[in-house]
Structure formats: C-alpha cells, structure tokens
Amino acid sequence: MALNELKKDIEKISTKTMADIVEIRLREFLKKKSFKPGDQLPKEIELAEALGVSRNVVREALSRLRMLGMIETKKKRGMVLGRPDILGAFEKVLDPLIIDNDTLQNIFELRLVLEMGLADLLYVSKTKKDIDELEAIAKKEVTDDSFRIKNEIAFHGKLYEMTGNATLKRFQIMLLPIFAYVVTLEKKPTRGKVSHLDLVALLRKGDKEAFRKGMLAHLQPHFDRLKK
Amino acid sequence: MALNELKKDIEKISTKTMADIVEIRLREFLKKKSFKPGDQLPKEIELAEALGVSRNVVREALSRLRMLGMIETKKKRGMVLGRPDILGAFEKVLDPLIIDNDTLQNIFELRLVLEMGLADLLYVSKTKKDIDELEAIAKKEVTDDSFRIKNEIAFHGKLYEMTGNATLKRFQIMLLPIFAYVVTLEKKPTRGKVSHLDLVALLRKGDKEAFRKGMLAHLQPHFDRLKK
DNA sequence: AAATTTGATATGTAGTACATAATGACTACT
DNA sequence: AGTAGTCATTATGTACTACATATCAAATTT
Numbered sequence: 073m074a075l076n077e078l079k080k081d082i083e084k085i086s087t088k089t090m091a092d093i094v095e096i097r098l099r100e101f102l103k104k105k106s107f108k109p110g111d112q113l114p115k116e117i118e119l120a121e122a123l124g125v126s127r128n129v130v131r132e133a134l135s136r137l138r139m140l141g142m143i144e145t146k147k148k149r150g151m152v153l154g155r156p157d158i159l160g161a162f163e164k165v166l167d168p169l170i171i172d173n174d175t176l177q178n179i180f181e182l183r184l185v186l187e188m189g190l191a192d193l194l195y196v197s198k199t200k201k202d203i204d205e206l207e208a209i210a211k212k213e214v215t216d217d218s219f220r221i222k223n224e225i226a227f228h229g230k231l232y233e234m235t236g237n238a239t240l241k242r243f244q245i246m247l248l249p250i251f252a253y254v255v256t257l258e259k260k261p262t263r264g265k266v267s268h269l270d271l272v273a274l275l276r277k278g279d280k281e282a283f284r285k286g287m288l289a290h291l292q293p294h295f296d297r298l299k300k
Numbered sequence: 301m302a303l304n305e306l307k308k309d310i311e312k313i314s315t316k317t318m319a320d321i322v323e324i325r326l327r328e329f330l331k332k333k334s335f336k337p338g339d340q341l342p343k344e345i346e347l348a349e350a351l352g353v354s355r356n357v358v359r360e361a362l363s364r365l366r367m368l369g370m371i372e373t374k375k376k377r378g379m380v381l382g383r384p385d386i387l388g389a390f391e392k393v394l395d396p397l398i399i400d401n402d403t404l405q406n407i408f409e410l411r412l413v414l415e416m417g418l419a420d421l422l423y424v425s426k427t428k429k430d431i432d433e434l435e436a437i438a439k440k441e442v443t444d445d446s447f448r449i450k451n452e453i454a455f456h457g458k459l460y461e462m463t464g465n466a467t468l469k470r471f472q473i474m475l476l477p478i479f480a481y482v483v484t485l486e487k488k489p490t491r492g493k494v495s496h497l498d499l500v501a502l503l504r505k506g507d508k509e510a511f512r513k514g515m516l517a518h519l520q521p522h523f524d525r526l527k528k
Numbered sequence: 529a530a531a532t533t534t535g536a537t538a539t540g541t542a543g544t545a546c547a548t549a550a551t552g553a554c555t556a557c558t
Numbered sequence: 559a560g561t562a563g564t565c566a567t568t569a570t571g572t573a574c575t576a577c578a579t580a581t582c583a584a585a586t587t588t
Contacts, residue, residue: 089571089572090571091363091571095367106397109398115538117538125572126574128571128572128573128574129571129573131360132360133363135319135363135364136367139364139367140392140393141393145538146539147539147540147580148538148539148579148582149537149580149581149582150537150538151538154398155399158390158393158399158407160393161368161389161392161393162387164368165368165369165385165388165389169331169336170370170384171384171386172383175467178465178466178467179386181463181465181468182468182471184420185414185418186417187417188417188419189412189414189416190413192412192416192516193409193413193526196523238402239410240406240413284512288420295420295424317539319540355542356541356542356543357541357542359570359571373570374549374550375550376548376549376551376569376570377549377550377551378569379569
C-alpha cells in the first residue's frame, strides 16, 4: 500500500476546533505562569475576551480541564488551579472493549513487568503482619476454577498493597479488567508451578531472589504465551 | 483528629454540575449499548432532549469525551465512537509541578519497579542488533555530569524500546519528567556501581538473573533513598 | 459588637441564531 | 450513459443573550 508512505509525506490537515485550541492555549498559560494549586485564575469572560472567542468555547475547554481536576470552580469565587488525580484520567478511558488488541497485549505485558519488578520494593516495606494477612488470603482460596480470577485479584492486590505505594496499588486495580479480559481469551486455564502459598513461604523466608524466581514460575504460563 | 472519622460517616454532598452528570450518563449509555469504535451515535439535539438539558450542557460533556478520544465528530456526519488513546489522557495531567510530593514519590517508585521487572520481557524480545545499538549509546556517553540525565534517558529509553512494547515505551517517556524532577531534588549526584556499559555486557552474555542483579546495582542509590 | 439584610459577582443553564462543512440528490451538458 | 456542476439538507461549531444560583462583602439593623 502506498497509503502509509503518503501519510508520512503529507501531513494531516489540522481540523482543530476552537475549543481544542483554547484548551491548548489554557494549558500553556497555566504552565507559563507556573501557577500552583489553589492559585486564583482569571474568570471566564476575561479569558473569552483575551482569546477572542465566545464564552461558550472557553467553557468547553474549561470543562475538559475541570474533568481532569486541573481546575476547580466555585460560583462567584471563580476558578483555582487544582490537584489533578493522575490516574483519574487514565481510569476513564480504560475499557477493554474499546481498546485495540495490540494495546491490550501491551498492557498485559506491562502488568507482567510490574509483577516481576515488585520484589525489590516489597522487601523494603513488607512487615510480618502483611505476610500473615497474605497467607490468610492464600489459605482461604477455593480450588474451584471458577473462582480463580477472584483469588488472583485478592492475592496479587494484597501484594501491591504491601508496597505501601497507593498510586501503584490503584494502578494495578485499574489494570485488572484488562488482565482478566486477556486471560479469558485463553482456551484452557493454565497454572504456574508455584502456588500462592509457595510465594508466601518464600516471602517469609526472606530471600529476595528466591521470591522473584518463584514469582516468575508462578507467571510462567503467561510469559510462555508471549514467545510466539 | 475526628475529621477523618467524620468524613467516613458523612458522605460529601454531591455538587455535581449538569455537565458532570451528563458525562456520566453518556459513559453509561456507551457502555450499556456496547458500541464499538466507528459506530454511529445519536446527535447532540437528540441527546439534549432525551436527557432534558440544554444542548450547551451536552456539548460540554461531549467535549470532554472528545478530548479523551472516546468520540469523534464530523460536521453533518455526526458522532461516532472512537478509539481513545489510553496514555493520552494520562499525559495531559502529568506535570511534576502540580503533583503532590507523595504521588511524585509513588511514581518514582513505580518507575523503579518497571525497571527491575523489565528483564524478563527484554529476554523474550532482544536481538543482537538491539544490543549493538544499546552499546553504541552507552559508548557515546559523555562523562560530564551535566549530561547525566540525558545519558540516562537515552540508555534506559532504548531498553524499553527493545521490549517491542509501544505502550510501555511511551509510558516510560511520560514518566521521565517525574523521574528527572525527583532526581534533581537530590543533593549530590549518586552513581550505582554498575555502569551502562556493564549492563550491555551482561545483556550480551545472556544470563537473565545476572542482568537483573546488575540493574539492581545500577539503581541501588535510588533504592537506598527509599529506606528512610 | 453581633446578627441580618442586601447587593454585587462569577459560574451554571437555557435558548436562539447563524456559520460551516459534508452529504446526497437533482440537473445539465457532452 | 456518464460526468460535472448546482443546490438543498443536515449536524456540528460558534456567538450572543438572558437569567438562575451560590457566595462573598459591605451595609444596615438590633
């Protein structure tokens, strides 16, 4: 196809709307002025006049920034710069059904990378209490295969929680639907040679490398799938 | 503080605007109808009438979804469901200056986790050509400390690229500013005992575990900082 | 001095009007 | 017949006006 070559040679004409442009300009404005959270921002009418567009357009752009938490507004008091929830925006878009397959696969791999990299952080922050709780979770697991994904979620979720990193934990929760979705695409359920209880034992014994090897063995079926 | 307890007992009164609500409702609508990318959506006026709000409000909500790439609009042709760029939304919010310190720290840790978990994926996809290129990058590095961050970016960026995972690579690029920012908070530049060239050698020799240990040593100064 | 009222103000919502681009049908011409 | 050209149609894009609503601050009352 010559189409791909064409696309490289001819740049797509920009069909940006005013709202798109205003959004960009507002972003630049916030950055250039290096506002900090809580700082007062100009009012809508002023922005509209300064930009030479209707208040309507400004509001559409502001609405976007507001959704991301970048700004907060109160009647009469006006707008202030907010503290955006970083993962919030991400979360809104993460729907397995509208993500293309390549990206789904990529996210699946990302999840595996996280899982394998967890050990070092875990060994910095784990406590005996954590391990006990983790063991309780592993022991409570039902062998019934239909509960398998639930077991996985509970166990691995606890692992992330043990890092004490709230962002990481939430990130993991967000990736769960993707993970579950990709797993359901499998024909037959595959199990690694190392069980959750094995992992708990490894954690307790205290050898970081051993734990990592165990985790790899636990996830091996997933890695095997990547090789094709 | 009794405030935290109070917050649990008393739910925050919802001060959602119409645009907020419409955004939620539209999301639900898209999900319930299980539209696929490219599917035609109702027009603005119909949505406004169905929801009992002005077209203005609907447009504000649509503007948000449009920003995320969830919908695409063309004049006369109407709206169709789009393929959102997952990381796009994330990218828009990722500014070190407006993220609070705890989250910055969390993201920094997340980055370390990724780095440590990279090995397994890397050993699935690495090629000799990749390693040669990586070595070229490492050899080109200048010893001047002022170029240190540039060196880091080039080298580690290439590592992510070698995984063949575009999402992961882009995710890493997005995290760079955060990483650089946190590193600049350090008093004195710290160097791990394993250099980039050492890592290349380890990669070439082919032992996954050795490479991971090397990476850990390379990043050790960063991990040391976490322990306090 | 404390409490209440009142006015001013910035955002939130509604509604109207028109511009603009894409579509498709219809017409005319060779 | 088939191509080119015209024109009405339609859904989004932009502008403007008007008013509701919450909130702050000053003025007034007690």
